[in-house]
Amino acid sequence: MNTTAALAHLAGAAAPAIPACPRIGGRIAAFDGHTIECSGLDAAVGTVCAIGSPPSPAEVIGFRDGRTLLMGLAQQGTLLPGDPVMPLGDAARVSVGPALLGRVLDGGGRPLDGEPAPLTSLRIPLDPPATNPLNRTAVGPRLDCGVRAIDALLTLGRGQRVGIMAGSGVGKSVLLGQMARGTACDTVVVALIGERGREIGDFLATQLSGPARARSVVVAVAADDAPLLRVRGVMRAHAIAEYFRSLGQSVLLIVDSLTRVAHAQREIGMALGEACGPRGYPPSAIQLLPRLAERAGNDRTSGGSITAIYTVLVDGDDLNDPVVDAARGVLDGHIVLSRAVAQRGIYPAIDIAASISRSMHDLVEPAHARAAAAFRRAHGLVEENRDLVAMGAYAPGHDLQLDAAFAARAAMDGFRSQGIVEHSSGNASTDALIGLELQ
Numbered sequence: 438m439n440t441t442a443a444l445a446h447l448a449g450a451a452a453p454a455i456p457a458c459p460r461i462g463g464r465i466a467a468f469d470g471h472t473i474e475c476s477g478l479d480a481a482v483g484t485v486c487a488i489g490s491p492p493s494p495a496e497v498i499g500f501r502d503g504r505t506l507l508m509g510l511a512q513q514g515t516l517l518p519g520d521p522v523m524p525l526g527d528a529a530r531v532s533v534g535p536a537l538l539g540r541v542l543d544g545g546g547r548p549l550d551g552e553p554a555p556l557t558s559l560r561i562p563l564d565p566p567a568t569n570p571l572n573r574t575a576v577g578p579r580l581d582c583g584v585r586a587i588d589a590l591l592t593l594g595r596g597q598r599v600g601i602m603a604g605s606g607v608g609k610s611v612l613l614g615q616m617a618r619g620t621a622c623d624t625v626v627v628a629l630i631g632e633r634g635r636e637i638g639d640f641l642a643t644q645l646s647g648p649a650r651a652r653s654v655v656v657a658v659a660a661d662d663a664p665l666l667r668v669r670g671v672m673r674a675h676a677i678a679e680y681f682r683s684l685g686q687s688v689l690l691i692v693d694s695l696t697r698v699a700h701a702q703r704e705i706g707m708a709l710g711e712a713c714g715p716r717g718y719p720p721s722a723i724q725l726l727p728r729l730a731e732r733a734g735n736d737r738t739s740g741g742s743i744t745a746i747y748t749v750l751v752d753g754d755d756l757n758d759p760v761v762d763a764a765r766g767v768l769d770g771h772i773v774l775s776r777a778v779a780q781r782g783i784y785p786a787i788d789i790a791a792s793i794s795r796s797m798h799d800l801v802e803p804a805h806a807r808a809a810a811a812f813r814r815a816h817g818l819v820e821e822n823r824d825l826v827a828m829g830a831y832a833p834g835h836d837l838q839l840d841a842a843f844a845a846r847a848a849m850d851g852f853r854s855q856g857i858v859e860h861s862s863g864n865a866s867t868d869a870l871i872g873l874e875l876q
Contacts, residue, residue: 462523465489466504468516471708473507475522480505483529483564488522489514494545495522496665499709508708510545510666529564531673532557533680537654538624541641544658544670561680563672567731574735576769576796580687580744581863583619584612586787586853588863589870590809591772591794592801595687595742596735599794600695600764603774604751610636611857612774612785613691614644616746617653619860623686625653628674630667631697634659660697667701668725675732682741690733690743695726696750699760715759723759727767756791770794783854789816805867811875816849818842841876848873 463478465488473488473495480486484497486507491514495507507522532546534557541550548554576594593599603609617625627645629637637657645653654677658670671692678690692698699722706719713719733745749764749771756773765771772792779786790813798806819842825831826843833840852869855861861869 462521463505465516465518465520465522467518471508471704472498473509473516473522474501474504475507476504478505478522478524480524485510485525486522487525489516489520492523494525496669498665498705501710506709508663508665508705510663510669512663529562530560531563531676531680532560533677534558537677539651539653541655541657542673544656544662544666544673546673549657559680561676563669563676564728565676565679565732567728572737574737575799576735577800579800579863581619581621581866582616583860583862584615584785585855585861585866585869586785586789587616587772588861588866589805589852590789590812591770591787591792592797592805592809593744593770593794594796594800595744596733597769597794597796598730598733598745598747598767600768600771601746601748601774602751602756602761602764602771603748604776607774607776607779607786608784609748609774610640610644610693613693613746613748614640615785615855615857615860617645617689617691618647618649620689620744621687621863622689622744623652624678624681625649625689625691626674626678626681627653627655628671628690628692629655629657630671630692630694631658631660631700632693634661664701664704667698668705671698671729675729678743679732682736682743683739685739685741687741688743690745692729692745692747694748694750695729695764696748696752696760698729699723699725718759723763726760726763730767769796781850783850784857785853785855787853789813789853790820801867804871808867808871808873808875812849812852812870812873814838815842815845815875819846819849838876845873845875849875 463475465473466476467474480497482497482499485494488495493513494510496510497505498508499506536555536557540548540555543549576597578595580593580595581588582593601609656670656674658667678688681688702722702725703718706721711719711721733743735742749761751761752758770793773788774786775788778788818839822839852873
């Protein structure tokens with residue numbers, strides 16, 4: 438199918454099965470600080486309405502006892518019993534077009550960069566129906582991101598979905614910037630969800646400057662924005678990535694962070710009265726993760742791809758957190774950033790032993806695979822016996838493999854380390870790995 442047909446399919450695939458929202462308003466009946474109950478409103482879930490004085494946007498999130506439940510999309514004005522609630526129409530669609538490139542938008546699609554609203558050419562669903570799995574092709578070919586340790590030891594492919602598991606202060610933002618600048622792709626879509634306002638500005642100024650900015654679309658939703666806006670923000674980023682994929686492009690989608698998206702959905706679920714599971718997460722918060730991840734991948738119709746990088750915050754460095762565990766189950770690999778590695782001054786601080794790319798062996802040549810396996814073995818021997826050697830409890834000569842691993846330790850650490858502005862091509866990274874000649 439050609440590009441025109443693919444665009445038509447994308448625009449019409451999720452046309453609502455319900456009629457457009459009627460212009461019939463309701464009245465506020467109750468408000469508990471989070472959820473607004475409205476009587477007399479006939480509107481579908483996802484409809485955006487104007488409420489209060491001055492009017493502010495709120496979204497329909499459900500129904501209870503004959504009333505419609507809404508949650509604010511922004512800071513609300515004064516709410517009084519009986520205030521009107523007016524639907525604003527079908528807002529569950531996203532305006533897209535080439536004019537989005539180089540722009541910074543909020544979760545509602547409004548520009549944050551001080552420029553006029555972009556002139557878009559198409560409206561597509563914010564949250565389309567699930568894609569037929571047979572319309573997805575296998576991950577591949579190889580996709581280089583310019584980071585030596587990832588390209589050589591955790592090789593990625595087009596259409597792969599990868600999680601970056603990291604605590605605070607271990608170089609996550611810097612690694613994302615390196616990948617955004619160095620990945621061999623046509624378009625980069627970045628979703629900064631739940632970040633502090635200062636960090637959003639810093640990321641744009643330091644990590645996404647220069648030529649990378651011109652091929653990027655950024656959706657930024659600050660930490661103090663409404664939970665619904667945070668969820669809408671990540672869905673908007675996925676919809677924009679799907680648009681560029683429908684043009685046959687290779688798209689890199691970066692979401693920072695999946696954990697804060699789950700936190701936002703947890704607030705929504707609790708407001709609706711959902712039962713809470715482990716760590717207070719209701720089912721809807723965990724179910725949102727595979728819904729998002731399944732929107733990435735390679736598209737058979739257009740030939741385009743979305744390679745997704747999701748960061749997952751590891752609170753207290755606990756890799757058994759429910760969000761971390763759920764993300765591992767739905768993604769095609771994970772890269773763990775270690776505080777212990779960072780404290781040794783090795784950046785990016787990737788824990789090689791704890792990280793994996795499930796697609797790597799289908800993407801690389803046999804010589805590359807053997808060299809990566811040898812690196813992992815040598816690295817594992819060094820990590821397992823580091824304390825033993827440091828205490829003087831091991832005498833060289835008893836284990837030749839261990840001796841060789843420790844002899845190569847400095848070379849391996851040098852291979853893993855990479856400067857912030859340093860870029861390493863995929864072929865150069867592979868050649869350097871094979872050149873270590875580890876056994």
